Amino acid sequence: MSQILDQFDLIENAVPQLAGRVNREHVAVAGHSLGGFTATQLLGARITDPETGEIADLLEPRIKQGIVFAAPGRGDVLNGPMADAIDFARTIDFSTMTTPALVVIGDKDDSQHFTDLGPDWHADPYLLAPPPKPSSPSSAPNTSSAASRATTPPKPPTRTPNESRPSPASPPPTSTPTSTPPTPPGKKPHGNWPPSPPSTPSRPASRSAHERLPAWIFRWWRTIWRSAGFSRREICRSRTTHPGAR
Incomplete structure (x- = not known):
């Protein structure tokens, strides 16, 4: 060293x-x-x-x-x-x-x-x-x-015989929750009390795979059908089957 x-x-x-x-x-x-x-x-x-x-x-x-x-x-x-x-x-x-x-x-x-x-x-x-x-x-x-670094707990303060003891602190006032008075029978409650439970938004019904396809695919199909000689009624029937077509 x-x-x-x-x-x-x-x-x-x-x-x-x-x-x-x-x-x-x-x-x-x-x-x-x-x-x-x-x-x-x-x-x-x-x-x-x-x-x-x-x-x-x-x-x-x-x-x-x-x-x-x-x-x-x-x-x-x-x-x-x-x-x-x-x-x-x-x-x-x-x-x-x-x-x-x-x-x-x-x-x-x-x-x-x-x-x-x-x-x-x-x-x-x-x-x-x-x-x-x-x-x-x-x-x-x-x-x-x-072996070092140990600390001793502090001693409580000594009190003389004539020294008055401090009075215990009074507890803080507690506030009581306010409640709505009950509604007499035969009368309707005022306002929106009791509150109605929140409504759960309904999820839209799941669409089929054909309905989730973009509209340009159906327009492309319609062009192919017309060029292949399909009648207008068959094209309308396809449009009814697939609402996404325009």
Whole structure:
């Protein structure tokens, strides 16, 4: 990560679309699982070499904030079958992780292959980091949860003994619907009351295929018939059969 930050000029020159678009004053780091473990060290957490006792301080001051997803917690509770695979995490110290970070855990993320502490083990980067902290960790059902960003509900206002209670607001007046008085027997109702139901327009009767043909077809037929020697009565009979002819 430090090498990437050292070569920002080279990266912008290699990718022209990035030129002038990289905000070097607001660099963040994010990591998941063992990548989150690396992110905690860039944010200030330290580990100690068990053989030499040397403390590895990988804090990167150019990184201003971070996001840690399901990172391993403290190392003194590693007792699972794969605990030896992350033996380097046994000496992790989160008390020096001072860079602001959002720690995200899952309420069903039970890493039993590392520890039997349960899902809360992944909240150690938040719980063991130094204050100030925005809030206590919270979890969302069946998904992930942010250890920060949780808000507490506002407290109800306190009331002194001599303070009068506000009177409950009166309900708004309800308007009663007006109705037409009943018509006495033997008299006709005034106006159009009661209204008659709307009439449904009747659809025209469907015409046959011959009636839907355009009139020019029948005029063309009439010309053919006359040229073929048909009588006028046969032409009139065809006109009666096909009203569309003119």
